[in-house]
Amino acid sequence: MKKYIYITLMSALVFGFATVYAQEPVWDGNKVVLISEKLKNGVFAYYPSDAKELEKQGRPVATSGGFIIGQKGVLIIDTMLNQRLNRQVQALVRKETGKPIIFAVNTSFHGDHSYGNMYLPKSAAIIQHSFTKEYIDEHFQKDTEFMIQNFGTGRGIEEIVPRTGDILVPKGGKITLDLGDKAVDILDFGFAQTGGDLFVWEPGAKVLWTGNPIITVKPSLPWLLEGHLIETLRTLETVYAFLPNDARIVPGHGSVMGREDIKWHIDYLAAVKDKVQAAIDDGLSLEETVKRVKMPEFRGYALFDWVHPGLNVPAAYRDLSGS
Ligand SMILES: [Zn+2]
Structure with a gap:
């Protein structure tokens, strides 16, 4: 299982970033500037200052996250790629409160969401999915090599030392963090990208x-x-x-969005599933299916030519053909 994951990560690297971007990282961990947005008293999103501009153009945005301030202390959601970005997060927290950081959650093992754990105070408890901890325990070295290839050398990845979860959420599980006046749910809704995907609900x-x-x-x-x-x-x-209709969503790589914005992603995956199933029913091979299922109605994302034919159509083909 884990070997398989590593192999697919490497093939994504070989067929994806490497061909599309050559030596250019999709965003630069030495340049990103994070800003925060207050969503309610004590509830903040943070995201790159250029997020809204890049989203409009369909271009990739660096990592987003947030923090929640309760009576007892602060919860940070995602700790960023490197020390530079983690420092920015802690500075955004310090602008709002002097309370201690008592929890930090990683939405996945991906380095841009978890490498910054080591820069948090020792008193903060790290919350991860049990699969995320397992993955980092077994693959940290290879994971950082992969990240350096994609995000560049000299971006602070070389010095990262893993700091894994103190509190683990089991598969399909849910925990509630007590911040005093606020209770925050950490949920596993099912496989969503890595198998260790956590959602945070306030x-x-x-x-x-x-x-x-x-x-x-x-x-x-x-x-x-x-x-x-x-x-x-x-x-x-x-x-x-x-989600209730009026929920707000802080995505992994962008500014705050609404519930209906999720529909685009669901509609896209449902369309991929239908079209790939039709191609399988017609007896097409994976290669022929990738050629046929182009779906220009979903174009616009700068990484379309990598994620759609390189990852998503093959994923559907493997699932639906049982190969
Ligand atoms: Zn990410």
Whole structure:
């Protein structure tokens, strides 16, 4: 299972970033500037200062997250790629409160969401999915090599030392963090990109942090780096059904969006599933299916030519053909 994941990550690297971007990282961890947005008293999103501009153009945005300030202390959602960005997060927290950081949650094992754990105070408890901890325990070295290849040398990745979860959320599980005046739910809604995907729900403010399973608004698309199109579709439908109409969503790589913005991602995955099923029914091979299922109606994302033919159509083909 884990070997398989690593192989698919490497093939994504070989067929994806490397060909599309050559030596250019999709965003530069030495340049990103994070800003925060207050969503309700004590509830903040943070995202790159150029997020809204890039989203409009369908271009990739660096990592987003947030923090929640309760009577007892602060919860940070995602700890960023490197020391530079983690420092920015802690500075955004310090602008709002002097309370201690008592929790930090990683929405996945991906380095841009978890490498910054080591820069948090020792007193902060790290919350991860049990699969995320397992993955980091077994693959940290290779994971950082992969990240350096994609995000560049000299971006602070070389010095990262893993700091894994103190509190683990089991498969399909849910925990509630008591911040005093606020209770925050950490949920596993099912496989959504890595198998260790955690969503953070603050019911008072009706805000959901999703991590990578929702990249950002249309025209961005899911990255099925490890396959599982059918499960991912089911999970996103579950998330959509869970949310009240007026919920706000902080995606993994963009600014704050609404519940209806998730529909684009669900509609896209459902269309991939239908079209790939039709191609399988017609007896097409994977290669022929990739050629046929072009779906220009979902174009617009700068990474379309990598994620759609390179990841998502093959993921659907493998799921639906059982190969
Ligand atoms: Zn990410």
